[in-house]
Amino acid sequence: MELYVDTANLDEIKKAADLGVLDGVTTNPSLIAKEGIDYGERLAEICEVVSGPVSAEVIATDYQGMMAEAATRIGIAENIVIKLPCTADGVRACKSLADQGVRTNMTLCFQPLQAWMVAKAGAFLVSPFIGRIDDIGQDGMDLIHQIRQAYDAHGYQTKLLAASIRHPKHMLDCLLAGADVATVPYKVIEGLLKHPLTDIGLEKFLADYAKAFS
Numbered sequence: 709m710e711l712y713v714d715t716a717n718l719d720e721i722k723k724a725a726d727l728g729v730l731d732g733v734t735t736n737p738s739l740i741a742k743e744g745i746d747y748g749e750r751l752a753e754i755c756e757v758v759s760g761p762v763s764a765e766v767i768a769t770d771y772q773g774m775m776a777e778a779a780t781r782i783g784i785a786e787n788i789v790i791k792l793p794c795t796a797d798g799v800r801a802c803k804s805l806a807d808q809g810v811r812t813n814m815t816l817c818f819q820p821l822q823a824w825m826v827a828k829a830g831a832f833l834v835s836p837f838i839g840r841i842d843d844i845g846q847d848g849m850d851l852i853h854q855i856r857q858a859y860d861a862h863g864y865q866t867k868l869l870a871a872s873i874r875h876p877k878h879m880l881d882c883l884l885a886g887a888d889v890a891t892v893p894y895k896v897i898e899g900l901l902k903h904p905l906t907d908i909g910l911e912k913f914l915a916d917y918a919k920a921f922s
């Protein structure tokens with residue numbers, strides 16, 4: 709499973725990239741708003757740090773506006789992926805961009821039929837939101853399992869990118885469910901290597917060694 713970091717914060721992206729296992733970055737308008745920086749400027753900075761796919765989400769909600777924004781964003785760097793909502797205009801823009809060889813990430817996916825439609829439109833990535841489904845008392849992982857089953861049954865090549873991941877248990881569930889990619893906040897990435905027995909074990913190894921040789 710590939711690992712993307714879900715942030716527009718450059719320090720977090722650099723720290724994640726330093727681990728050596730980062731495959732890409734996803735951003736969205738809320739994440740950019742938190743940074744208070746021009747979207748295009750920040751995307752250019754991110755693409756200098758990360759060579760894998762960097763998702764740039766459109767602000768427009770109509771087909772023409774989406775296509776115009778996509779044309780601007782793809783000029784920033786070769787690894788820019790255009791992020792579009794799973795709406796009728798989004799699907800239409802996805803198809804047009806796919807026909808031009810532009811990669812897309814179809815976001816705000818909350819049901820398997822949206823994932824099917826965007827796969828038919830030639831999406832590079834589909835982003836089902838696990839955490840936001842959990843937030844309304846349903847199980848976000850059901851959506852991951854259903855999309856995986858549908859894509860495998862019909863041979864769709866669109867990559868299943870699990871998004872809205874809130875904690876390491878979501879990551880483990882996605883790994884076991886066969887998600888192709890997981891995009892996660894930096895603080896979740898930090899939690900992935902934490903285990904109290906690792907800390908206790910390391911402390912004991914070092915103490916034993918020091919006792920014997922110092």
Ligand code: G3P
Pocket residue numbers: 714734735736837839840871872873891
């Ligand atoms: O970038 C899309 C997605 O990962 C958002 O997550 O936590 O705002 O639901 P969240």
